[in-house]
Amino acid sequence: MGVQKPNIVFVHIDQMHHKTISAYGCKYVHTPNLDEMVRDGYSFMQSYSAMPQCCPARASWFTGRMSKEHGVVVNSYPIDPEIPDLGQWLRDVDYETLYTGKWHVSGRNVANSFEVLHRGSGHGELGDSAVARSAVAYLRNRTGDKPFFLSVGFLNPHDCCFPATSDGGPGKYAFAPKIMDKLPPLPENFDYDYKNTGMRKIRNWSQQDWRYYIYSYYRMAEMVDAEVGRVYDAVRNGPYTDNTLFILTSDHGDGLGFHAKVSKGYLEEQASRVPAIVCWPGKVKQDFRDKQHLVSGVDVAATICDYAGAPPLPKMTIARSWRPLLQGSDIKWRDYVICETSIGQLSVCVRDARFKSIIYQDKTKLYDIQNDPLETADLADDPTYATIKKRHRQRFREYISQIEIYPGPSDINKQSGKLKRGNLYKAYVEWYESVKAEV
Amino acid sequence: MNTRTMDRRQFLQSGLMAATLAAAGKLPLLSAETSVDSGIDAATGPYAVKPIRDYLSRFSPAQTPLGQKQQYSLTYDIIHWHWKAGNRSTFANTVVGQIAIKSERQNNRALYDISQQTTIGGVNNFIEAQITCHADAFGSLSRWRLHSCEQSLDGEADRLSELTEQGTCRDGRIQVDCGNYRYEFEAENPVVSQWTVLALLIRKASPQLSVTFDLLQDLSLFKPNQSLVYDGQTPVKLKGENTVTLQTYAQIGQGVLPIHYLLDAQGRPQLITSSILSWALSGQQNLA
Numbered sequence: 144m145g146v147q148k149p150n151i152v153f154v155h156i157d158q159m160h161h162k163t164i165s166a167y168g169c170k171y172v173h174t175p176n177l178d179e180m181v182r183d184g185y186s187f188m189q190s191y192s193a194m195p196q197c198c199p200a201r202a203s204w205f206t207g208r209m210s211k212e213h214g215v216v217v218n219s220y221p222i223d224p225e226i227p228d229l230g231q232w233l234r235d236v237d238y239e240t241l242y243t244g245k246w247h248v249s250g251r252n253v254a255n256s257f258e259v260l261h262r263g264s265g266h267g268e269l270g271d272s273a274v275a276r277s278a279v280a281y282l283r284n285r286t287g288d289k290p291f292f293l294s295v296g297f298l299n300p301h302d303c304c305f306p307a308t309s310d311g312g313p314g315k316y317a318f319a320p321k322i323m324d325k326l327p328p329l330p331e332n333f334d335y336d337y338k339n340t341g342m343r344k345i346r347n348w349s350q351q352d353w354r355y356y357i358y359s360y361y362r363m364a365e366m367v368d369a370e371v372g373r374v375y376d377a378v379r380n381g382p383y384t385d386n387t388l389f390i391l392t393s394d395h396g397d398g399l400g401f402h403a404k405v406s407k408g409y410l411e412e413q414a415s416r417v418p419a420i421v422c423w424p425g426k427v428k429q430d431f432r433d434k435q436h437l438v439s440g441v442d443v444a445a446t447i448c449d450y451a452g453a454p455p456l457p458k459m460t461i462a463r464s465w466r467p468l469l470q471g472s473d474i475k476w477r478d479y480v481i482c483e484t485s486i487g488q489l490s491v492c493v494r495d496a497r498f499k500s501i502i503y504q505d506k507t508k509l510y511d512i513q514n515d516p517l518e519t520a521d522l523a524d525d526p527t528y529a530t531i532k533k534r535h536r537q538r539f540r541e542y543i544s545q546i547e548i549y550p551g552p553s554d555i556n557k558q559s560g561k562l563k564r565g566n567l568y569k570a571y572v573e574w575y576e577s578v579k580a581e582v
Numbered sequence: 583m584n585t586r587t588m589d590r591r592q593f594l595q596s597g598l599m600a601a602t603l604a605a606a607g608k609l610p611l612l613s614a615e616t617s618v619d620s621g622i623d624a625a626t627g628p629y630a631v632k633p634i635r636d637y638l639s640r641f642s643p644a645q646t647p648l649g650q651k652q653q654y655s656l657t658y659d660i661i662h663w664h665w666k667a668g669n670r671s672t673f674a675n676t677v678v679g680q681i682a683i684k685s686e687r688q689n690n691r692a693l694y695d696i697s698q699q700t701t702i703g704g705v706n707n708f709i710e711a712q713i714t715c716h717a718d719a720f721g722s723l724s725r726w727r728l729h730s731c732e733q734s735l736d737g738e739a740d741r742l743s744e745l746t747e748q749g750t751c752r753d754g755r756i757q758v759d760c761g762n763y764r765y766e767f768e769a770e771n772p773v774v775s776q777w778t779v780l781a782l783l784i785r786k787a788s789p790q791l792s793v794t795f796d797l798l799q800d801l802s803l804f805k806p807n808q809s810l811v812y813d814g815q816t817p818v819k820l821k822g823e824n825t826v827t828l829q830t831y832a833q834i835g836q837g838v839l840p841i842h843y844l845l846d847a848q849g850r851p852q853l854i855t856s857s858i859l860s861w862a863l864s865g866q867q868n869l870a
Contacts, residue, residue, distance in 0.1 A: 173836050173837075260742065260743070261702075261703065261705065261732065261743075262702075262703035262704070262705070263702070263703055264702050264703055265664075266662070266664070266858045267858075268839075268856065268857060268858035268859050269662060269678065269700075269702060269858055269859055270702050270703065272799075272800055272802075272803070273700070273702050273705075273707045273732075276707075276730055276743075276745060276802075277732065277743055279745060279760070280730070280731075280742060280743045280744060280745040281742055281743075282762075283745055283760055283761055283762055283763075284741065284742050284743075284744065284745075285742070302857065302858060305663070305857075305858070306857070309622075309671075310622060310623075310625070310626055311622035311623060311626070311632075312663070312673065313632060313633035313663040313673075313857045313858060314622070314632075314857065315623075315629035315630070315632055315633075315839075315840055315842075315857075316622040316623045316629070317622075317623035317624075317626075317628075317629040317632075318629045318630075318832070318840050321813065321832065322834060322840070325834065348622065352622050359839055359857075362836075362837060362838060362839050363839070365805070365836050365837035366837050366838075368837070369799070369803040369804065369805060369837050370803070372803075373765075373802060373803065376763070376765040377760070377763055377765075380763040380764060380765055381760075381762050381763035382762055382763070
């Protein structure tokens, strides 16, 4: 009799700033359910989105490829139709594959890869409870002996995008004076002077408005914490507890006032770094915070394939399974992690144990993340760090040599009218090829 | 009774209330919306109804007098805030469901029948609950049964989505049994749901109201340390350019965006606003 395959529950939340968990020390939010997961499991404290925007990050989770490989380089760009995803892949190794909530892998119908329990809504406040309920009901009602892979996509705290608009959307900003004592302070790097880096504050909000935005964001994080708790309770208190791997992460972070920013799409820590927690009592180290290993959203697919006993998804060039780390094995791990973006200027982040470069087509920024985690001092022009800057450029070239760059669909000329940001395929292919050719 | 008559009466009541509070030194510092210290909200009217500004142009308050205070059935539209299709600079409100809250008294305890339907992502989602409350000042939760399911637009119920939960709350210990697993919470305050808190307001609303409770949202999601206080008067522009002034109460706490309850002169919650979702009273029945 063979070893029983584990069930896998993959819970993904949307736009969760990496510090928005009370167990990690945030004083302004109460996340008892995420805190419980932190105690039960293994937290990757140096975890990065493959690309900090919804569709590209999600496509990386489900394919094990970077954005310039799967083709979803911004939200509107469709995935390469030839690439298999986790839903299809695990079905082939006899898993029941279920999906509920947000999918948002552009160009692919989730129903072709998973049995869909609930499609959720574009708003967490409207849809997240129904999504949690559908997941819990599935765990209550399912029959059969197959192992299952259940992917649960929550929206919140992504609802913060709506009060982040010019008139505040549904946000009740004028209520702020009534609850001034409840409003969190602005982040320490809120007033970081962007004059030297060419960026400026983009919002004409008062400090009170910013603080109310941050207050609201934390409440949205608490909303999703409660929903996550429902699913986690159903797994941990139910019949599947002994044989279920539980993974939680976020597609990207949120500005949350850090660097006076909201939203995502850029490579500063607040947008690119994400929480990542894995739980399986008895099988995964408990109450452990890994501050050493650099991991990426692209690793999710490799990890799930590994635990499911499935062969790796084809052409996972960068992705690595977290399993050896989760089991406490002492293995050689990657020295750096890459995060890309195609929002605004094309740029790439190279993060090693201490330093982080953000490489644009015309400039580079360099931060000492270990000593300057809020990214307030750009060291790129300091000769002391010239070697670091050069090494990161080399890492970027190395990365480009490893990946298989997606050149765009064969009918690109027919599609070009539909692409909202021009032909980004051409832009990144040309940039990456030119960097690769550097001596 | 037409809206104009109600305005005048409410205006007089409001003036009397404000004078009384001012004399007692209890007038909230910012009870009106005339001064707004925000770069964002200056042009968007009273914050308490900001998420439903579009809907209000179609809203008429229920005017049937409320009968015995714990024998009623109130029906609310569930209103969704969203961008207008194809235009991300303007928003609209759409009714995405209804909720009916039937409240009766039996042996000094409040009993509730809840029926909620919401259309989400093209799917009808149903919640039905029967709740028995303690005979305490809060009418806090005692025991309940909740059933939920989904139904596709072709009317077929989805067996896999059916979920029945039975819960109790005694001495601050909440226990919920789902059939093949249980979960628990420890409450330090009286526990109410979003459906039963309305009765608390109907019975207790006054400018002196200031209470703390723990919320068990949907009888499933535990959100402790909710504060509910009087928040002044809100002038609300309605259908036909009429304006009604409603007494407003604000709830803040863990896991909720500020919720505003806007009560008419009878202490009846006409509007309940949060952010993406709000409720508006659409029907009322007084029970014998």
